[in-house]
Amino acid sequence: MKDYLVKATTKDSNFRAYAINAKQMVATAQEKHDTWSASSAALGRTMVASTMLATSLEKGETGVTVKIAGGGPVGQIVVDSDSMGHVKGYVSEPHVHLPLNEHHKIDVGQAVGINGLLEVTRVQPKGDPYTSSVPLASGEIGDDFTYYLAQSEQIPSAVGVSVFVEPDNTIGAAGGYLIQVMPGADDEAIDNLETRLKQLPMLSELLLKGQSPEDILQLIFGKDELNFLSEMPVEFKCSCSKEKFRNDLIGIPVSQLSEILAEDKKIDVTCNFCRNQYHYDESELTEMVAEAKVNQSK
Numbered sequence: 001m002k003d004y005l006v007k008a009t010t011k012d013s014n015f016r017a018y019a020i021n022a023k024q025m026v027a028t029a030q031e032k033h034d035t036w037s038a039s040s041a042a043l044g045r046t047m048v049a050s051t052m053l054a055t056s057l058e059k060g061e062t063g064v065t066v067k068i069a070g071g072g073p074v075g076q077i078v079v080d081s082d083s084m085g086h087v088k089g090y091v092s093e094p095h096v097h098l099p100l101n102e103h104h105k106i107d108v109g110q111a112v113g114i115n116g117l118l119e120v121t122r123v124q125p126k127g128d129p130y131t132s133s134v135p136l137a138s139g140e141i142g143d144d145f146t147y148y149l150a151q152s153e154q155i156p157s158a159v160g161v162s163v164f165v166e167p168d169n170t171i172g173a174a175g176g177y178l179i180q181v182m183p184g185a186d187d188e189a190i191d192n193l194e195t196r197l198k199q200l201p202m203l204s205e206l207l208l209k210g211q212s213p214e215d216i217l218q219l220i221f222g223k224d225e226l227n228f229l230s231e232m233p234v235e236f237k238c239s240c241s242k243e244k245f246r247n248d249l250i251g252i253p254v255s256q257l258s259e260i261l262a263e264d265k266k267i268d269v270t271c272n273f274c275r276n277q278y279h280y281d282e283s284e285l286t287e288m289v290a291e292a293k294v295n296q297s298k
C-alpha cells in the first residue's frame, strides 16, 4: 500500500477525521537517520501526527514545525510538515533502544520523557509564524497531540499514532488517525466515539494487517457513517540544496567566514533533516566571502 492520507467527515456532522498510512515515510526517515527502535518510534509517531495536523490547518497556513523535548534519552525531536503532505524530521539521539514496556510495546514515553514541552509553530506565507506550546502529557506522542489540540487550539480531539519496528530495525508499519469534534457535536455521539475507540484493536495490529486509512476510520465510525472528502499522497521530502545552505552561510559574519577560508579552505555542511552533505571548496568559499563582504557592508 502506498503512503497516503484521507480526510473525512461523519454524515451526522459531529466529527472531522483524518487517517494516514505512513510506512514508507517513516522507513525513509529510519534509513536516512539510521534510527534504532525507540528513536524510530518517537520520530515516526511525531511525523505521523504532524502530517495530519499540517493537513488540518486553516486556509492560508502552509505548514507546522513541531518540537518535542521531554528530557528522555532520544533528546529533541523536530518535524516540519507542510499542508501538501511533505514531511521531514530528525531526532537528536538516533541510537536509542529500550526494553519493551508492560504492554510489550516500544516504551516511547520513557524514550521521550515528560519533563518538557510540545511546541507547535504554524507557518503563514504572510505574517509572523505563530508558536504555542503545552507541557508533555505522557511522551507517547498521541496523547501529547491530543492535549495540545484541546489546550492550545480548543479543539477536543483524539489522536492515535503507531510505528511498528521489526527486529532488524526496519519499519513494519506506520500510521494513525486524528479525530476532531466539530462545534455543536452532540454529547451522545462523543460518548459513543469514546467507547468505540476503547474497543478498537491495537493500531499497530490493524496497520500490520494492511488495513487502509479508510478501513481504520470505518472501524471507528461504522461502514456507512463517513463522507470521504479527499485523498492526498504523503512523503518524506526535504527541500534543502547546496544553494540554500550557501545563502545561510553567507549570512555568517565575514570575519568568521574569512577565518574558515584561511584555516580550513573548505566548508562541509550536513542537513539535519535529511543528512544530505554539501561541500564548498576553496574557490567557492572565496566567492562566498566576497559576496558576504558586499552584503554585510550594506
Ligand SMILES: [Zn+2]
Pocket (backbone or CB within 6 Å): 238, 239, 240, 241, 271, 272, 273, 274, 275, 276
Ligand atoms: Zn535536507
